[in-house]
Amino acid sequence: MTYNEPWSKRHKKVTGGLPYSLSNSFAEPISNEELISLSLQRGDQDIVDQFHKHSLEYTPNGGSLDLLEEIAKLYGAKITAENIIVFAGGQVGLQTAALALLDQNSHSIVFTPGYQSVLKAPDHAGSTLTEVPLYPENNWQIDPQKVADAMQENTKYMAINEPYNPAGTLMKPEAQQQLKEIAEKNDIYVMSDEIYRLLEHDQKDRLPAMADLYHKGISCGGLSKPWGGCGITIGWLAFQDLSIKQKIIDIQYFGTACPSRASEIQAIMALRASDIIIEKNIKIIKHNVALLDDFVEKYSNFFEWVRPNAGAIAFMKFKGPMNSDELGEILAKSGISIKPAYVFADDSDYFEDYFRIGYGEKIMPRALQALIDFVEEHREQWAVKMNEGCK
Numbered sequence: 001m002t003y004n005e006p007w008s009k010r011h012k013k014v015t016g017g018l019p020y021s022l023s024n025s026f027a028e029p030i031s032n033e034e035l036i037s038l039s040l041q042r043g044d045q046d047i048v049d050q051f052h053k054h055s056l057e058y059t060p061n062g063g064s065l066d067l068l069e070e071i072a073k074l075y076g077a078k079i080t081a082e083n084i085i086v087f088a089g090g091q092v093g094l095q096t097a098a099l100a101l102l103d104q105n106s107h108s109i110v111f112t113p114g115y116q117s118v119l120k121a122p123d124h125a126g127s128t129l130t131e132v133p134l135y136p137e138n139n140w141q142i143d144p145q146k147v148a149d150a151m152q153e154n155t156k157y158m159a160i161n162e163p164y165n166p167a168g169t170l171m172k173p174e175a176q177q178q179l180k181e182i183a184e185k186n187d188i189y190v191m192s193d194e195i196y197r198l199l200e201h202d203q204k205d206r207l208p209a210m211a212d213l214y215h216k217g218i219s220c221g222g223l224s225k226p227w228g229g230c231g232i233t234i235g236w237l238a239f240q241d242l243s244i245k246q247k248i249i250d251i252q253y254f255g256t257a258c259p260s261r262a263s264e265i266q267a268i269m270a271l272r273a274s275d276i277i278i279e280k281n282i283k284i285i286k287h288n289v290a291l292l293d294d295f296v297e298k299y300s301n302f303f304e305w306v307r308p309n310a311g312a313i314a315f316m317k318f319k320g321p322m323n324s325d326e327l328g329e330i331l332a333k334s335g336i337s338i339k340p341a342y343v344f345a346d347d348s349d350y351f352e353d354y355f356r357i358g359y360g361e362k363i364m365p366r367a368l369q370a371l372i373d374f375v376e377e378h379r380e381q382w383a384v385k386m387n388e389g390c391k
């Protein structure tokens with residue numbers, strides 16, 4: 001097993017500690033104080049008492065029943081507490097499932113550009129990968145025919161990520177249905193990273209969870225994004241097929257002995273306040289997307305995007321005289337952080353002008369203003385270079 005070098009390593013070096021972050025992908029971070037206050041507001045004194053008094057003995061492998069039951073409420077009738085495993089974050093679930101279900105004799109289908117943990121987990125498990133490229137010309141949509149064409153005799157796994165990081169786009173229900181049918185026909189698992197699910201800008205666009213839809217579907221979720229609870233470090237896998245459960249728990253056993261009970265209780269508090277927290281976060285997101293709409297319109301000579309409709313991220317194209325890697329470097333010198341194309345693939349040549357921009361936080365308008373000031377300062381110089389034919 002050979003692990004890949006994290007694509008975000010260089011980005012972190014370039015942007016560590018910068019004051020204007022447009023790099024993050026989560027909704028407004030929540031505090032423990034808010035979780036407690038929301039619990040008390042709904043009369044849930046018991047969970048607050050548990051938070052203060054809980055024992056620090058090991059919790060059960062795979063998560064405590066009260067948390068599993070709370071997570072199960074996010075899914076349909078086929079997903080009960082028994083169909084869920086809790087991890088110290090969604091990423092751990094992605095890696096653990098791949099290690100449990102794949103080996104060097106297997107083949108997996110993944111999509112690029114993408115979030116490295118989704119894309120590379122099967123590779124870490126020794127599986128051979130087919131990377132299916134997604135294109136802005138196709139609104140970053142998965143083409144089911146390309147997936148059908150990529151199937152091999154030993155294909156065991158497909159890893160998708162919808163809503164999609166880095167573009168904040170969402171597949172159509174028809175495409176999801178087609179993918180499910182292709183997976184069913186080939187009898188493969190679909191690992192569906194749904195970490196941004198519930199952050200659809202319009203609820204009508206929400207897709208069914210893959211765990212509800214398909215008997216070999218695995219939905220990966222977590223508190224990090226919609227609830228703004230990255231520091232809770234609780235994620236999960238939900239699946240109908242109980243034959244995989246013990247295999248995954250056996251691999252998990254060698255990593256984390258158990259989730260922290262304090263984290264589990266914070267997760268329960270967040271989940272029980274989902275409606276309030278997520279409604280508040282969608283308001284912030286919509287406000288910030290409207291600011292980005294104005295930005296893209298005003299500076300359309302330099303920027304364009306496939307307008308996002310889910311999550312707190314978008315993949316923007318810089319049309320000025322440098323690629324996104326170089327843009328990221330000079331923005332960093334002005335205290336602004338973006339995520340250049342290289343953070344989302346080994347080879348980012350065909351989308352090298354793209355960078356990810358995050359808009360989930362209340363303070364985002366401050367960072368956007370810093371970007372606007374930067375653009376104002378450089379626009380004439382960029383226009384001259386573009387007229388001279390420089391990229």
Ligand SMILES: Cc1ncc(COP(=O)(O)O)c(C=O)c1O
Nearest residue numbers: 089090091115165195222224235
């Ligand atoms: C697509 C995707 N999956 C998983 C994660 C990680 O989730 P967690 O914080 O629960 O490990 C991220 C975080 O950026 C992500 O973008």
